[in-house]
Amino acid sequence: MTNKTLVQISKDLAAGEYSSREITQDIIADIKARDSIYNSFISVSEHLALTQADAADARIAAGSAEILTGVPFAHKDLFCTQGHATTAASKMLENFVPPYESTVGQRLLSAGAVCVGKTNMDEFAMGSSNESSFFGAVKNPWDLNAVPGGSSGGSAAAVAAGLVPAATGTDTGGSIRQPSSFCNLTGIKPTYGRVSRFGIIAYASSLDQAGPMCQTAHDAAIMLNAMAGFDEQDSTSQQRETPDFTAELNLPLNGLKVGLPKEFFGPGLNPQVAECIMAAIKQIEALGAQIIDISLPNLELSIPAYYVIAPSEASSNLSRFDGVRYGYRCDQPTDLMDLYCRTRAEGFGTEVKRRIMVGTYALSEGYYDAYYVKAQRIRRLIKDDFTRALSQVDVIMGPVAPTPAFDLGSNTKDPVAMYLEDIYTLSANMAGIPAMSTPAGFVNGRPVGLHIMGNYFAEAKLLNIAHQYQQVTDWHLQTPTSSGMPVSNTEKGA
Amino acid sequence: MALENADIEKIAILARLQVTHSETNDYANSISSILSLMDQMQQVDTEGVEPLSNPHDATQRLRKDEVTCGNQREAFIAIAPATEDGLYLVPKVLD
Numbered sequence: 313m314t315n316k317t318l319v320q321i322s323k324d325l326a327a328g329e330y331s332s333r334e335i336t337q338d339i340i341a342d343i344k345a346r347d348s349i350y351n352s353f354i355s356v357s358e359h360l361a362l363t364q365a366d367a368a369d370a371r372i373a374a375g376s377a378e379i380l381t382g383v384p385f386a387h388k389d390l391f392c393t394q395g396h397a398t399t400a401a402s403k404m405l406e407n408f409v410p411p412y413e414s415t416v417g418q419r420l421l422s423a424g425a426v427c428v429g430k431t432n433m434d435e436f437a438m439g440s441s442n443e444s445s446f447f448g449a450v451k452n453p454w455d456l457n458a459v460p461g462g463s464s465g466g467s468a469a470a471v472a473a474g475l476v477p478a479a480t481g482t483d484t485g486g487s488i489r490q491p492s493s494f495c496n497l498t499g500i501k502p503t504y505g506r507v508s509r510f511g512i513i514a515y516a517s518s519l520d521q522a523g524p525m526c527q528t529a530h531d532a533a534i535m536l537n538a539m540a541g542f543d544e545q546d547s548t549s550q551q552r553e554t555p556d557f558t559a560e561l562n563l564p565l566n567g568l569k570v571g572l573p574k575e576f577f578g579p580g581l582n583p584q585v586a587e588c589i590m591a592a593i594k595q596i597e598a599l600g601a602q603i604i605d606i607s608l609p610n611l612e613l614s615i616p617a618y619y620v621i622a623p624s625e626a627s628s629n630l631s632r633f634d635g636v637r638y639g640y641r642c643d644q645p646t647d648l649m650d651l652y653c654r655t656r657a658e659g660f661g662t663e664v665k666r667r668i669m670v671g672t673y674a675l676s677e678g679y680y681d682a683y684y685v686k687a688q689r690i691r692r693l694i695k696d697d698f699t700r701a702l703s704q705v706d707v708i709m710g711p712v713a714p715t716p717a718f719d720l721g722s723n724t725k726d727p728v729a730m731y732l733e734d735i736y737t738l739s740a741n742m743a744g745i746p747a748m749s750t751p752a753g754f755v756n757g758r759p760v761g762l763h764i765m766g767n768y769f770a771e772a773k774l775l776n777i778a779h780q781y782q783q784v785t786d787w788h789l790q791t792p793t794s795s796g797m798p799v800s801n802t803e804k805g806a
Numbered sequence: 807m808a809l810e811n812a813d814i815e816k817i818a819i820l821a822r823l824q825v826t827h828s829e830t831n832d833y834a835n836s837i838s839s840i841l842s843l844m845d846q847m848q849q850v851d852t853e854g855v856e857p858l859s860n861p862h863d864a865t866q867r868l869r870k871d872e873v874t875c876g877n878q879r880e881a882f883i884a885i886a887p888a889t890e891d892g893l894y895l896v897p898k899v900l901d
Contacts, residue, residue, distance in 0.1 A: 411881035504861045518860060547867050548860065616844040627821060634822075636894050641887035647897050649822075657824035665823055669814070669833060670840055672821040686847050688857030693850070695858055728839050744861020768862070 315474040315791050318383055318531040325372060325382045332365040332372070332382030336426050339384050343429065343475050350451050352460075352469035354389045356429040357396045364426040371424055380538055381424025386479040388467050389430035390437055391417050391522070392511040400513045401433045401445035404633050404640045404659035414511025415543045416480060416522050423538040431479055432466030435661045436630065437487055437515045439463050440733050443724055444663040451720070452495060453792045455758055458717035461491030467525050468495035474791060478526040478535055482512060484519045485618055486712070486737025492525055492749040493712035493761025498532045498778060498788060499525040503769050504744035505550035507536075508543030516625035517548070519618075519741040528788055529750065529778035533557040536771060552769065560772045561779040566600035568777070569705040575611040576710030576736055576763075588753035588760040589711045592781070596709070599780055604705050608697045613690050614738040619731055620674050620687035621742075626664075627671030633659065666727065695743040698765075702745075707777060708765040711736055712749045716758035736763060746771045750778040751787035759787075808838045 316324070325332060340358050347353050361384070368382035392398050392410035394417075399405045413421065420427070434444040442450040442465025450465045452458040453473040460469040464481030468491035471479050481488040483501035492499030500523045507522045514520060524535030536557045543549040572593065577586060597603050635641035635655030642658050645651035660668070674683035701708060713733060723730040740747035745768055749761035762781070766774045782788050809817075811830045814837070818825045825833065879892060888895040 409885060411878065411885060505864075544869060548864065550862065550864075551867075610850075613847060613850060616846045619840060620844055620847070631822070635887065636896055637882070638885045639887070645897050648899055651897055652822040653818075653824040656822055660823075665821075665825075666833065666836060666840075668821050668823065669817045670837055673809075673813075673817050673837070673841075674844075676817070676820060682848070683844065685857050686852060687844075688859055689852035689855040690847055690850060692855050692858035693852070695861065726839075727836050728843055731840075731843065742861075 315527070316477055317527050318380070318477050318534055319528075321383050321477055322379050326377065332368040332426060333362060336361050336365040336384050336428060339428055339476060346473065347475060349456070350453055350469045350473055351448050352432055352450050352466040352473065352475065353386070353429050354399055354401065354432050354447050354466070355397055357393065357427060360396055361426050361428045364421065368424045368426060378423050379534055380420065382426060384426045384428045384476060385420065386429050386431050386467065386470055386476045387417060387427055388433055388464050388480050388482060390433060390482055390513045391480060392513070393417055393427065393430065396430070398430065398513070399446070400437070401435045401447055402660065402664070403446045406446070406640065408639055410511070412511060415508035415545060416539050417511065419541065420538050425538065428476060431464070431470050434463035434465065435664050436513065436626070437463040437482055437484055438626070438663050438667055440486065440490060440730055441718070441723060442466065442491070443720065444661055446661060449720055452717050452758075454495065455717065457719055458758055459494065459720050461494035461717060463487040464525060465491050468492060468497055471495070471497055471525055471527065472792065478524055478531055480522060480539070481525045482520060482522045483741065484515050484622060485741050486734050488523050488525060489712050489737050489747060489749040489761065489763065490734070494717035494759060496751045496759035496787065496790060497525050498527065498529050498748070498750050499523065500532050500536065500748035500771060500774065501740065501746060502536065502540060502771050503550070503746045505548050506540050506746070506769065506771065508541070508546040508549050510543055510545040514629040516622040517629060518625060519622060521741070529775045529782055530558065530561060533561060533775045555772055557772050557775055560776040563776050564600060565596065565777060565780050568601040568707070570596060570601045570603050571606035571701055571705035571708045572603060573606050573608040573611065573701070573708060573710060575608050580714050580735065581711060582715045582755070584755040585711050585715060585760050588755065589762060592752040592762045593709055595784060596777070596781060599784065606701045606705060606708070608701060608739065610690065610693045610697050611735070611739055614694055614742055615731060615735060617687040617690040617694070618734070618738040618742060619670070620683050621691065623667040623671035624674045624684050625671070627668045627675065630664070630668055663727070691742050694739050698739070698743040698745055702767045706766070707773065710763050712761040712763040713737070716755045716760055740765050744768065746774055748774050748778060750781060751790070753787055809834050809841065
C-alpha cells in the first residue's frame with residue numbers, strides 16, 4: 313500500500329480494487345511491522361479505524377461516497393480524538409482520552425476519512441526536530457541519522473515512509489513546512505483562521521494553524537477542502553466562503569509575479585540548498601512566471617519577536633495543566649501549591665518548562681511592555697513588510713529552512729541554535745499569511761523544500777503553483793526506496 | 807540580560823513549576839541566552855507602531871448567550887485524576 317496517493321486510493325476504492333477495511337488493515341499491519349524503525353506513531357487506533365472503515369465501505373456501496381470516503385490518514389497527536397488517547401507527546405497527557413473530537417477531526421470523519429492513529433511530535437508542538445517528545449525522537453526515513461524536522465515530525469516521517477498517504481499537522485512557526493521540507497512532502501499552512509483550532513491542544517493561539525501533509529499538491533488540496541471552513545467554536549475562525557482548493561490547480565502560471573526576498577538568501581543559507589531553490593525558481597520562471605527581487609527588511613526580527621510571543625501565549629495556555637481536571641497528577645501532594653508545582657514539574661519536559669518560564673518572565677510585572685508589547689509592535693512591522701511586498705508580487709518564494717535535515721542530537725544542547733533554524737518560516741505565522749513547502753531537490757540524499765508564501769486566503773494560488781511545478785518535476789515522486797526503507801542509510805544507522 | 811538563580815526561582819514560582827537546584831543553573835544559562843537573543847528587539851524604533859495581537863486585526867467574535875452544549879459533568883469527571891461524588895478533589899485549602 314505504500315506511496316499511493318490519496319487520489320489513487322480514492323479511485324481504487326471507487327473501482328472496488330479493495331475495500332476500505334482491507335487497506336486500513338494493511339496500513340495498520342504495515343505500521344506495526346515497520347514503524348519501530350522511525351517511531352513516527354505514538355498510538356494506532358485499530359478498533360476505531362476499522363469501525364470507520366466499515367462505515368466508509370457501506371457509504372461506498374450505497375453510492376454516497378465523497379473523495380475521502382474510506383481513505384486512511386493519521387492525525388498529529390495534538391488533535392483531540394474522541395475516545396482515543398491524545399497525548400501532545402507529553403507525559404502530562406499520557407493517559408488523556410478526550411471526551412470530544414476536534415473540528416478538523418470531525419470534518420474529516422464526516423467526509424468518511426479513516427484515522428488509523430496518532431503521530432509523534434515535539435512535546436506540545438514546541439520544537440523544530442521532533443526530539444522533545446516524551447515518546448522519543450523520530451527518525452527521518454530519508455536518512456535514519458537525521459531528524460525529520462518538527463514539530464509535526466511524526467506526521468512527516470509517517471507519510472515519507474509510505475506508512476500513510478496523508479497526515480494532519482499544525483504550524484505555529486513552521487511545524488508543517490519545515491518537516492515537509494526535511495521529508496520531501498507537500499505541506500501547507502493555511503491563512504490564520506482558515507482552519508478551526510477547536511480541539512487542537514493550544515500552543516500559541518495567535519499563531520497556531522492546522523494543515524495537511526501529503527505527497528502531492530493535489531492531495532493537499534483535497535485534504536484542505538475537508539479541513540477548512542468557518543467554525544462557531546473557534547473565536548478566531550474567519551467567516552468567509554471556503555473555495556474548492558482543487559479548482560485552480562490546472563491554471564497556467566503565465567504572468568505570475570514571484571518575489572524573491574534578498575533576506576531569504578543571506579549568508580546563513582547553505583549554498584547547496586540555495587542551488588536547489590534557484591534551480592526550482594528557474595523552472596517556475598520557465599512556466600511563465602516573472603521573477604522580481606524584493607525585500608522583507610524585518611525578517612531577522614521574526615526570531616526574537618516569535619520567541620517572545622509564542623512562549624508568552626504558551627505560558628498562559630499551559631496554565632490549564634494543574635493536576636485537577638485532567639492529565640497527570642503528582643503523588644500525595646501536601647498542599648495546593650505542591651500539587652500544582654510538582655504536577656507540572658513532573659509532567660512537562662525540559663523545553664516546555666523552559667518556554668513556560670520565558671513566557672512567564674516576558675509577561676511578568678515590569679517586563680510586559682519591554683518584551684510582549686515590543687514583540688507585538690515588531691509583529692506589525694513584519695506584517696507590513698508582507699503587505700508591501702504582496703502589493704508588488706503575487707507570491708514570495710525562497711527556502712523553507714537554511715539547511716537540509718540536520719543530524720539527530722546536533723542541536724539539542726543549545727536552544728538558541730535550534731531557534732535560529734526557524735528563520736524563514738516564523739514570519740508567515742507572524743503575518744498570518746498562507747505558506748507551503750513543495751519538494752525541490754536533494755542535498756547529500758536529504759530533501760530540500762521550496763517555500764511558497766502568498767496573500768491572505770490565497771491557498772488555492774499556492775497549491776496551483778506547487779501542482780504546476782509538480783507536473784514538470786519528479787522530486788515529489790521520489791521515495792526513500794520502493795519499500796519505504798532507505799537501504800544505504802539503514803546500514804549506516806545500524 | 808543575564809538572569810541569576812534567584813530570578814529563576816522567582817519565575818518558577820510564578821509559573822507553578824518546581825525546579826531543583828541543578829535545574830536552576832541550567833535554566834539560568836539557557837534562558838539568559840534566549841533573553842539576549844530577544845534583546846535584538848530593543849534596537850528597533852517602534853515608536854507609534856500599534857501592537858498586533860491578531861493577524862487580521864480582528865476583535866473577539868461573540869456568540870449569543872444561549873446554552874449550546876448541555877451538562878457534560880459525567881464526561882469531564884470521568885477523565886479527572888481524583889474525584890469524589892462528582893466533585894474534583896484537591897488537597898485541603900481551609901482548616
